[in-house]
Amino acid sequence: MITLINNFKQHLFMCVNFVWVLIRLCYIHVKKIILFRKSRDLYGGIECISMKTSKSSSRLEYIPIPKKIFILVDDIIVLQKKIIVDVGQSVLLGQVLSLGYKHIAPIHSPVSGIVTKISQKKYNFFLNKRFSIINIRSDGKDTKIDSILMSNYKKFSPDEIIQLIYNSGVVGLGGAGFLSSKKLQYSIGNAHTLVVNAAESEPYITSDDCLIRNFAQEVIQGCQIIVWILKIKCVLIAIEDDKNIAYIKIKKEIKAFPNYKIYKIKRIYPSGSSKQLIKILFNKEVPLGKHSTSLGIVVFNVSTIFSIKRAVINGEPLIERIVTLSDRRLSYQKNILVRVGTPINYILKKCNINYKDNSVVIGGPITGLIIDDLSFPILKTSNNILCLELNFMDNRLESPCIRCTACSRTCPMRLLPEQLYFYSKSFDHNKSREYHINECIECGICEQVCPSNIPLLRYFRKEKLKLNEIIFKENMSKKFKKLFVSRQSRLNSSGLINENIIYSSNNLDRVLDKKVVCNTDIEYITIEKSQFMRKKELEESIARAKLKRNIE
């Protein structure tokens, strides 16, 4: 027995030693995790493989101007009759095709030529909304229209410059497409720092990197314009740590300015988003439901700044942009300068890419759209074209959620996607609003990390649309109730309520009976009826208004 106990004592000593080593290992591991978290300062996010070749961003390629150009125009602009040009009219490069309305910027002609057609089309993959398309046939001459330019911009007032930026149609080219003139207007007097966002964290995209390498000086000039407009004290340029050449080039340019700083940030996926960038750079969070200007920070994308510079100093409206073109296996990757409105199949044809076996994605691989119709044009906000094999999602069947929390661990907004998925699947709108579905920035990380292959973003977008519909309906019903109550009170005060109801209905029926006997064609009757009703209503309302005036 004693020997056994002694044996066990030895074993126990070994065990204790082993446990002590394990505990130390765990301690080191945990310490590492905590330190790592501190250095990157961003909650969640994924470190995806960047799939970028530095060779692609060094050279900017050009393709000849296409003969046909399609320009998407939002339906609201057509309804408001803001399109200036007619079919058959010849347009010059830079001529205004349609004026801006509310949050939509004016659109310019990217080529000189003739407007051949204004048609309407609906793309299933893009917003599921009707667009009217202006078709332009170019004559290949590129004759420019005379434009206003403010090469000495310090002589003009900020408002004039902002108006010029609005007129030349500059929008946020990072992806949101928000009017940059409006952003500038909001932040006059509020902002003290300008953040230049040069971090494209999404894989495959190198267009911003290419822009900085080729036009670093012009980017800095654009920064100076914004500094002068907003009276900004300090400028921060955020760039990812794998873009060394662009970093060096910008550092050379900003030597003369003491208030310019450049930061290298880690390559984690949603760090290109403005809210996450602010968290990384300043360790502050933008309050819920407010913009970054409430912290005194303005965030602009590099390409937006570049186009602002082009608009102010060179007088060019926004008609060109750099687009990255790449394959899934990176057998080719290049940056091309393309006119806005160039159809995608033209670009692919010019670059000798066999697009018939591939499915084409516009935008990044995480947030992009798969395109069915290859005549879809390049928009102002589209920065990437990706060719993938057709059958890449054959074996991805949706299996049930096992609540593994991979999505909530990586969500940069600290939401709970598995709860949101559950509620949006069961149409529990109140609960999903309670769990902040509207704060989702649609970065698409939850889809990428999901082990069950659930298309989470699809559910969230549907739920968001439905919530918007509900809110819209509530607002409309409130508005009409208000109108109805006011009308009722008006009628009561005038004392007309009884006469109106009795006489109007009787009169109508009597007249309509005769009409029905005469006409046998049903459609004709309905048209007649509606016209007659409208006439009757008009007369009555005029009479009522007259009466009201007399009473008052």
Added chain:
Amino acid sequence: MDYRYIKINDIYICRSTNNIMLLAILATIPGVIIEFYYFKIAVLIQIFLSVISSIIFEFIFLKLRKKNLYTFFLDYSSVLTGILLGLSLPILSPWWISIVGSFFSIIVAKQLYGGLGNNIFNPAMSGYAILSISFPILMTNWSFQNNLALLNMLNVSDMMSIIFFTDLEDYYKMMSKFSEMSNFITQSTPLEQMRIQNRSIVTNITSFIFSLENIDIYRHWILINFSFFSGGIFLLIKKIICWRVPFSFLFSLFICCSLDFFYFKHINIFPLIQLFLGSTMMGAFFIATDPVTTSITKIGRIIFGSFIGIFIWIIRVFGGYPDAISFSILLANSVVPLIDYYTQPYIYGKKTK
């Protein structure tokens, strides 16, 4: 809105559900091997029976529910449930016990709630709990597992005959025979045994640990638990389970046991050793961390784990059942929706308001 999603493995390599389940099955292998070394072929028979029956039940029920068999059947969750149930059963229990247990765990606890991902209670543990309520004598008979000398006397054919070819009355008779043969008090885990035997007041800790007479009763239990612990560490390194659940579980159990050891003096086992008795490690790393039935928030997981630890101590000391893990895990599972609701994290930008 027609929106198709893109998922390319070139960008980010993510594990699929069946990959996760396969790795969890792999992690149980060291535990199974050690148990096989001590308890011979009987363990494998129990595991085999429960796995096969649970797969068959799953197949039948998915056919009845008219589900797509490819996605639902190939996720290996039923295999994992079967292995865990087979490991937690007494080794020489009759063959129909494991089939009844897997029937309850697959059909009642999982499929009737709506399949994988919708069950509230842990399937393996709910099957075990139902068995231990309905067949208390069979399920609390752990004498073979504690008495290794007796097990060594049995052949493979003996074990087969005990498991497959005995009526229930013969089975009870045999139980009593074996218990007469053995020197030890039966019908209890080492934990239970300690509790009954030693209630002496402890003065010196180090001498006390080795003062127990039947120390070789629980030596193999410690090894088995250690093998499960190593499997759990493998899962932690692979980032399949979250460290919060098992560590808060073990920590709260350790604190409760040490409080008991130094102050209340109900159980006289050193608290660190108590973590390695019974099926504590298997419960901590394989059963409590089942992703479907745990809380999804970080704080919620810590609360969940510590809840289980406290309940295990309470049932071990004051309750009637020797194996407290199944009941405490089921109790904690029922609280999960409440924990989830009250421990929502602050979303981006809400703290600075």
